[in-house]
Amino acid sequence: MDLFVLRHAIAVERGHPDYLRDDAKRPLTRKGVRRMRRVVRGLKRAGLDFDVVLSSPYKRARETAEIVVEMLHREESLELFQPLAPEIPPEQTIRQLWRRCEKLDSVLLVGHEPQLSAIGSLLLAGDSGLALELGKGGAFKIEVDQLQPGTAILDWWLTPRQLRRLGE
DSSP: OEEEEEEOOOBSOTTOGGGSSOGGGOOBOHHHHHHHHHHHHHHHHTTOOOSEEEEOSSHHHHHHHHHHHHHTTOGGGEEEOGGGSTTSOHHHHHHHHHHHHTTOSEEEEEEOTTHHHHHHHHHHHSSSOSOOOOOTTOEEEEEOSSOOTTOOEEEEEEOHHHHHHHTO
């Protein structure tokens, strides 16, 4: 399976008075939407396609995933995936992901830091000790035969700026 991982775009800052009661409702900013559209143009230009796009249910991740599926004309492939909520432990997310996707060839996850980097670290190194950090709008691709710790191969890791430049 090709597992693509994308961090949500720039969102309203944590601690904003309008979202103090419910961080899950923080939306993307206009700048975040604009930049994510450029990132997706880069993904599209690279010829990427996904069997399914699984998104955290948090608004900023869902809005990011909606931009992806809209621009790739794959609206039917979007699913909200509760195990991608940032409070879910990465080991649990991986177990649920395998149950949902074991027969698929290409999956895109859209979620949050530090969970996404922890998932990558677990799959690549077998523990969460790799010093990885995914920027907002950044992505990486790993290849896995099964979603077991320490069995993945890193194919690429791109910053948001690199992805945006691919789309120029």
